[in-house]
Amino acid sequence: MQQSTSHLFHDNVRHAVNDDNLRVSLETMKTGFRFKRLAAIDRLPEFEDLREEGKALKDHVLAHLDLYLEAFEKKVIEQGGMVHWCANAAEAQQVVLDICRSVGARTVTKGKSMISEEIGLNDYLEKNGVQPIETDLGEYIIQLRHEAPSHIIAPAIHVRKEMVADAFRATHTHRPADRDLSEPRSLLDEAREELRDKFLAADVGITGANMLIAETGTSVIVTNEGNGDLTQLLPKVHVVLASLEKVVPTLNDASTVLRLLARSATGQEASTYVTFSSGPRRADDLDGPEQYHVILLDNGRSKMLGSEFQDMLRCIRCGACMNHCPVYGAIGGHAYGWVYPGPMGSVLTPALIGIENAAPLPNASTLCGRCESVCPMKIPLPRMLRAWREQEFERHLTPPRAVWALKVHTALASRLRLYRWATRLGAWALRIWGGRRGSFDHIPFAQDWTDSRTMAAPQYGRTFMDLYANRPNAHITNKER
Amino acid sequence: MDQSEISAPRPPVRVALFITCLADMFRPAVGFATVALLEQAGCEVVVPQGQTCCGQPQWNSGDRRGAQKLARAMITAFEQAEVDYVVAPSGSCIGMVKDWPQVFSDDAAWQQRATAIAEKSWELTSFLVDRLGWTQVQAHLEGIAAYHDSCTGKRKLGVAAQPRALLAGVAGLEVRDLSAPEECCGFGGTFCVKYGDISSRMVTDKAKDIIATGADTLLAGDVGCLLNMQGRLRRLGSPIKVRHVAEVLANMGDQPAIGEGE
Ligand code: SF4
Numbered sequence: 001m002q003q004s005t006s007h008l009f010h011d012n013v014r015h016a017v018n019d020d021n022l023r024v025s026l027e028t029m030k031t032g033f034r035f036k037r038l039a040a041i042d043r044l045p046e047f048e049d050l051r052e053e054g055k056a057l058k059d060h061v062l063a064h065l066d067l068y069l070e071a072f073e074k075k076v077i078e079q080g081g082m083v084h085w086c087a088n089a090a091e092a093q094q095v096v097l098d099i100c101r102s103v104g105a106r107t108v109t110k111g112k113s114m115i116s117e118e119i120g121l122n123d124y125l126e127k128n129g130v131q132p133i134e135t136d137l138g139e140y141i142i143q144l145r146h147e148a149p150s151h152i153i154a155p156a157i158h159v160r161k162e163m164v165a166d167a168f169r170a171t172h173t174h175r176p177a178d179r180d181l182s183e184p185r186s187l188l189d190e191a192r193e194e195l196r197d198k199f200l201a202a203d204v205g206i207t208g209a210n211m212l213i214a215e216t217g218t219s220v221i222v223t224n225e226g227n228g229d230l231t232q233l234l235p236k237v238h239v240v241l242a243s244l245e246k247v248v249p250t251l252n253d254a255s256t257v258l259r260l261l262a263r264s265a266t267g268q269e270a271s272t273y274v275t276f277s278s279g280p281r282r283a284d285d286l287d288g289p290e291q292y293h294v295i296l297l298d299n300g301r302s303k304m305l306g307s308e309f310q311d312m313l314r315c316i317r318c319g320a321c322m323n324h325c326p327v328y329g330a331i332g333g334h335a336y337g338w339v340y341p342g343p344m345g346s347v348l349t350p351a352l353i354g355i356e357n358a359a360p361l362p363n364a365s366t367l368c369g370r371c372e373s374v375c376p377m378k379i380p381l382p383r384m385l386r387a388w389r390e391q392e393f394e395r396h397l398t399p400p401r402a403v404w405a406l407k408v409h410t411a412l413a414s415r416l417r418l419y420r421w422a423t424r425l426g427a428w429a430l431r432i433w434g435g436r437r438g439s440f441d442h443i444p445f446a447q448d449w450t451d452s453r454t455m456a457a458p459q460y461g462r463t464f465m466d467l468y469a470n471r472p473n474a475h476i477t478n479k480e481r
Numbered sequence: 482m483d484q485s486e487i488s489a490p491r492p493p494v495r496v497a498l499f500i501t502c503l504a505d506m507f508r509p510a511v512g513f514a515t516v517a518l519l520e521q522a523g524c525e526v527v528v529p530q531g532q533t534c535c536g537q538p539q540w541n542s543g544d545r546r547g548a549q550k551l552a553r554a555m556i557t558a559f560e561q562a563e564v565d566y567v568v569a570p571s572g573s574c575i576g577m578v579k580d581w582p583q584v585f586s587d588d589a590a591w592q593q594r595a596t597a598i599a600e601k602s603w604e605l606t607s608f609l610v611d612r613l614g615w616t617q618v619q620a621h622l623e624g625i626a627a628y629h630d631s632c633t634g635k636r637k638l639g640v641a642a643q644p645r646a647l648l649a650g651v652a653g654l655e656v657r658d659l660s661a662p663e664e665c666c667g668f669g670g671t672f673c674v675k676y677g678d679i680s681s682r683m684v685t686d687k688a689k690d691i692i693a694t695g696a697d698t699l700l701a702g703d704v705g706c707l708l709n710m711q712g713r714l715r716r717l718g719s720p721i722k723v724r725h726v727a728e729v730l731a732n733m734g735d736q737p738a739i740g741e742g743e
Contacts, residue, residue: 017678326665330682364676366669366683367541368632389543398543402675406539410547413502413534414554423506438742439715448677453684453712456507456740464500464509468516468528475527477497477562 001089001299002120002148004353006337009360016331025158026329029151033323036267037374044263054260055378057253058314061245062305068214068247069296075217079279081292089119092297096121096206096239099293100130103237105203109195111221111228112136113208114152114317115241115297117339118352121206132206133198135227137191144171150333152340153265153319158332161187195227205235205289209242210316211257212294215250218278219294222261222271229275238277238289243297245313257316260376264318300352308387312347314377321371321381327364336361343371343381350388359397362388423463431461494613496524497562499555499569499578499602502534503704504725508739511704514731515570515605521731522615524566531558537577538671540584548584552595556581559598566612567602570727571703572634573670578602579637604634605727606702610643618650620732625655627696628726629687629710631703632665644702644726651729657694664690668709684713692719698738700726711739 005012016022041047061068073083086092092115100108108125110116110132122132122143134143138156142149144167149155156164165181168190181187207228211220219240221228232238248254262268281288304310322328322342333341338349338358346361355362362385371381392398412419434440434457442450449455460467468474496519504511519526532555539547555578559567569575579602581595609615626648634640648656667673667683674680687710691699699714699721701707711723722738 013676013678017682324663326667326683326686327676327679330679364672364679366632366665366667366672366680368665368669369636370632370663370665373636386541386543389541390545391543393543393545402542402671403544406542406544406547409534409538410544410550413536414550416531416533416554419533423502427506434742436742438737439712439740446674448674448680449712451677452681452716453709454715454740455712456708458507459737459739460509462509464505464512465528465530467509468512469530475525477527477529477558 001353002118002339004338004349004357006349006353006358006361009335009337009364012335012337013331013364016335019332021160021163022158022332025160026332029154029157029323030329033266033319037264037320037323038267040263040267040269043269047263050256050260051376051378053256054316054376055314057248057256058377061248062310062313065244065247065305068249069244071214072212072217072247075214076279076292076294079217079292081217081279081294083294083296086295086297086299088299089297092119092241092295092299093121093124095295096241097125097128097130099237099239099291100125100204103203103291105130105237107131107133107198107202108204108206109133109135109199109202109231109235110139111205111207111223111231112139112155113206113241114339115208115243115295116206117149118299119241119297121241133195133202135195135199135231136223137188137225137227140191140195141167144168148334148339150341151319151322152317152344158334199230199234202231202235204237204239205231205233206239206241207232209240209246209294210261211254212242212247213249213251213254214247216278218251218276220254220258221275221277222258222273223275224266224272226273229273232275232277232289233287236289237291237293238280240277240292240294241297242294243299244301245315261316261318264320264374264376304351309347309351309384311379312344312351312384314379315344315348316377318376320374320376324370324374326366326368326370343385344379347381347384347388355388355391355395356397359392362386362392420463420465424466427458427463428461430457433457493523493525494566495564496526496566496568497559497564498526498528499532499535499559499567499574500528501569501571501574501704503708504570507708508704508725510728510733510736511570511725514725514727514733515568517731518605518609518727519568521617521619522609522613524613527562527564529558529562531555531561535574535577536584537574540577540580541670545584549588549591552581552584553591556591556594556598560594565601566608567598568605568608569602570605570725571705572604572631572638572640573703573705575602575604576633576637604638604640604702606643606647607638607640610646616646616650618647618730620650620730620734621652622698622729622734623653624698625657625694625696626698626700626729627657627659627691627694629659629666629691629699629701629706630662631701631706634702640702644700647730648700648726654729657696659690659694661686661690666706666710668705670705673709680709681713684709688713688717688719691721692717697721699723700729702726707739715740
């Protein structure tokens with residue numbers, strides 16, 4: 001499984017907020033993705049109905065997951081493919097390696113796959129003598145930079161084009177050093193040329209799957225570069241990496257999801273390439289792989305079924321929640337420390353790697369609710385973030401300082417006389433201390449606030465309750481308590 | 482909001498003021514403004530003495546027992562007030578009241594009581610406009626105000642048009658929207674101190690957006706968000722005055738703004 005630094009979230013954040021390159025990249029993301037999504041949705045008046053439809057569809061699938069997965073498997077086998085059920089990352093790694101070895105593969109090309117990231121496949125293959133080559137431009141860039149993706153649909157969103165040029169110069173040393181790499185187009189062309197031979201040389205092509213269709217035994221991928229098609233068509237063997245919840249019943253259902261996905265992700269009506277693969281090449285096919293394997297990864301998902309986190313399995317990985325998240329927008333994806341960033345990551349990561357290894361994530365949210373409002377699958381992300389916080393509290397994973405502060409606050413706020421006395425005293429003392437200026441520049445023990453903000457002193461130096469009680473016509477109820 | 486489909490209630494409507502702990506301690510003027518507005522709209526206002534905090538810090542920190550403890554005291558206080566409605570000058574706190582039934586998901590008896598209170602609880606501007614159909618604001622303030630929509634009010638309670646409809650009645654005031662009105666200001670209750678560096682990023686973006694409107698005043702419906710934005714604006718050296726929308730609507734816009742001395 002991919003290593004995690006989620007427990008080091010605070011350090012990651014400190015690093016991220018001071019990264020000026022990241023700042024610029026995230027600004028472009030905010031304007032780009034958000035604007036395009038909004039425009040696409042404005043053009044589709046029935047988008048809200050479509051969301052309901054998508055949600056109902058996925059809820060239905062999750063209620064009958066075993067049924068649809070078995071139907072999918074049956075169909076794949078009928079069509080000459082193979083399905084490998086893998087309980088965890090290690091099993092999935094092993095199956096992929098075994099397939100590579102069975103055909104003597106030296107290099108494998110890869111389309112974009114978050115499951116590959118989740119199981120740490122590249123490192124594993126490399127360690128075992130198989131060279132993985134990412135063919136999605138974003139993935140290719142971060143592979144050269146030895147990084148993890150920082151966004152689920154735009155893995156290199158944190159990398160500015162100058163940094164891409166640097167990475168290309170450092171890697172493609174056989175090319176003239178003085179070539180012009182200042183434009184995105186020249187970068188794209190160079191990547192294409194570099195990858196062309198790799199496509200042809202690869203023995204195995206590995207892709208992810210945006211969906212699996214039970215009715216037809218089909219895996220579906222969605223790309224904008226066409227790299228996925230070459231990855232899965234040219235090599236002898238096509239391996240599909242998919243997690244359990246990717247299955248949908250019919251082709252028609254797949255189209256519902258596709259309509260939601262493209263609009264929510266990139267604001268497109270449809271992605272440039274939507275590719276359906278149903279098994280290896282048939283006798284009369286002109287091209288296609290000789291073998292077709294689907295890895296069905298569980299890795300903790302079946303445990304989410306029936307739990308308060310089941311709704312998370314509706315996720316179609318569109319990235320809208322992170323595109324609109326103010327926290328993601330402030331710190332980028334790497335700070336989250338594992339494969340899935342943003343709100344969906346803060347809910348999913350604890351479920352997959354354990355809340356004890358990802359305790360800060362669900363807390364790093366103001367619960368502003370914007371993620372839920374844009375999620376095409378209407379996943380109640382804030383409710384689930386709070387549910388994780390509750391588990392943390394019950395399992396004593398909440399930082400002791402926070403627990404102590406809550407205890408003090410509860411004790412105070414549940415003792416009416418004490419509370420009134422303490423707030424009166426507090427308002428009075430802070431007002432005097434704040435002096436005539438009306439606010440504080442610095443408050444010891446509250447630097448997290450005053451480092452970037454002044455703190456207003458209480459107005460009047462008296463509480464409302466105190467002032468109101470002294471009004472001649474005050475209308476106070478249950479005074480005696 | 483199905484409650485608004487019922488015809489406007491007959492006066493006098495008896496309303497309990499839920500002052501909210503931040504307004505109680507930091508900005509009593511918001512409480513007085515709320516009382517004044519409710520009275521102008523023909524309500525009889527009572528202030529239940531038994532209220533302290535709605536339990537949101539506990540609930541959002543995963544401390545269900547703590548949240549229940551505080552919610553029970555609040556529910557009792559509002560029940561004893563025997564009112565038709567509970568109104569607070571805060572979307573966030575009313576959002577919490579609306580969560581009380583969930584807080585008691587393991588306690589049917591309290592859940593029922595929580596639901597009864599939650600169903601009659603309203604954010605101030607939404608209560609005036611949606612429930613009472615009242616917009617006869619008698620106020621004057623010369624200037625340009627930027628309006629910030631607080632997240633819970635906007636997304637959970639649908640508060641956005643109501644404060645603007647009321648502000649339209651303030652003579653001399655022009656109201657401007659922010660360029661990114663959906664964006665959270667970064668307050669988030671305990672979030673702003675737990676994740677100070679993220680919060681300060683967020684509030685910096687918000688402050689820049691506010692400044693760019695060219696407004697001389699910032700208005701919003703939640704004291705928490707206001708304290709946060711005011712603190713950042715002041716630190717950035719901005720002279721923008723920050724007030725709760727209720728103060729302006731109640732014609733109390735001439736008092737020192739939040740964070741100003743005498
Ligand atoms: S949680 Fe929703 S918005 Fe986020 S990636 Fe999944 S489907 Fe998209």
